[in-house]
Amino acid sequence: MRLRIDMPDLMSSVFVLMMSVSLASATEVSDALLREYQQAAAKPFSANNGEILWRQDLNGRSCTSCHSDSVKAPGRHKRTGKVIEPMSPTENVLRLTDSKKIEKWFLRNCKWTFGRECTVQEKGDILLWLSQQ
Amino acid sequence: MNTQPGKIRWLIGVAMIGTALTLGLGGLSISAKETWQMGDYENGEHADRPRTAFEQDAVYIEECGACHLAYPPGLLPAESWRAMMAGLEDHFGENAELDQETASHISSYLDRQALQKGKPSPMSKMLRNLAGKPPLRITELPYFIHEHDEIPKRMVTENPDVGSLSQCDRCHKEAARGSFDEDRVFIPGFGRWDD
Numbered sequence: 001m002r003l004r005i006d007m008p009d010l011m012s013s014v015f016v017l018m019m020s021v022s023l024a025s026a027t028e029v030s031d032a033l034l035r036e037y038q039q040a041a042a043k044p045f046s047a048n049n050g051e052i053l054w055r056q057d058l059n060g061r062s063c064t065s066c067h068s069d070s071v072k073a074p075g076r077h078k079r080t081g082k083v084i085e086p087m088s089p090t091e092n093v094l095r096l097t098d099s100k101k102i103e104k105w106f107l108r109n110c111k112w113t114f115g116r117e118c119t120v121q122e123k124g125d126i127l128l129w130l131s132q133q
Numbered sequence: 134m135n136t137q138p139g140k141i142r143w144l145i146g147v148a149m150i151g152t153a154l155t156l157g158l159g160g161l162s163i164s165a166k167e168t169w170q171m172g173d174y175e176n177g178e179h180a181d182r183p184r185t186a187f188e189q190d191a192v193y194i195e196e197c198g199a200c201h202l203a204y205p206p207g208l209l210p211a212e213s214w215r216a217m218m219a220g221l222e223d224h225f226g227e228n229a230e231l232d233q234e235t236a237s238h239i240s241s242y243l244d245r246q247a248l249q250k251g252k253p254s255p256m257s258k259m260l261r262n263l264a265g266k267p268p269l270r271i272t273e274l275p276y277f278i279h280e281h282d283e284i285p286k287r288m289v290t291e292n293p294d295v296g297s298l299s300q301c302d303r304c305h306k307e308a309a310r311g312s313f314d315e316d317r318v319f320i321p322g323f324g325r326w327d328d
Binding site (some may be wrong): 077079080081082104107108109110111 | 164199200203225226227228229231232296299300
């Protein structure tokens with residue numbers, strides 16, 4: 001039996017292969033994580049509440065301390081001065097593409113900003129707002 | 134009837150060999166870059182190329198380099214790194230906690246690459262006059278203090294482009310590669326350092 005290769009079939013396989021190795025999009029990752037959070041949260045997520053939390057100042061600490069006033073602009077680490085790329089997924093395609101990374105920074109930065117871990121409700125609200133920016 | 138698939142297979146074969154060659158050559162040029170010997174600068178045509186000799190670790194660079202320069206591990210003894218890794222939840226006042234898997238990966242990298250007595254390294258001078266328990270901060274090593282004691286405050290802490298001596302790479306542009314050659318110091322707003 002001879003192996004027959006059909007050109008259109010081959011091209012579509014190559015295309016599927018290329019798509020599967022490309023970065024998962026921010027929407028896919030954040031949507032999946034939002035669905036997961038929602039199962040453990042009491043209320044539907046609110047982007048508006050997310051923004052309020054993002055801008056909330058607690059003893060001189062806020063998300064904006066390091067991420068700057070605009071999520072579409074770069075920020076600066078308050079302590080070290082290192083430039084932090086914009087949080088907005090439309091400005092920065094690498095944002096919200098890795099759920100492990102999202103979890104890591106929620107853990108660390110909620111503790112820094114609010115002095116405690118964020119609740120699932122808070123994380124969902126913030127993530128929903130960020131994913132729309 | 135069979136000529137067409139044969140031709141296509143031949144084309145695919147050529148494409149695969151081509152890709153393999155390109156990747157192979159790319160890989161070679163990358164590894165050539167990463168295996169420069171560390172120490173002083175090369176002479177002649179590559180005089181501007183610093184040598185990098187310590188093992189680079191992508192996880193270390195990603196995790197620690199997210200907030201600050203991924204300090205070359207050879208700048209501190211293993212004892213300092215171990216103490217630091219044991220207290221990441223309060224990392225000089227910041228929360229830098231890592232999951233267990235990432236933390237142990239970084240710990241073993243730091244252990245392998247740490248500043249060590251008798252191990253040849255361009256950073257071995259950092260051990261000079263070090264007695265007792267080593268500090269957690271590179272900037273508290275006696276040799277570090279000695280090397281930086283003549284630099285006026287206006288060039289460092291009072292210089293908005295520098296801010297503190299912890300910001301190695303503001304003046305030592307090749308700090309990430311472990312190169313701290315005094316002749317190559319460039320202080321933002323002041324220029325070359327000449328003592």
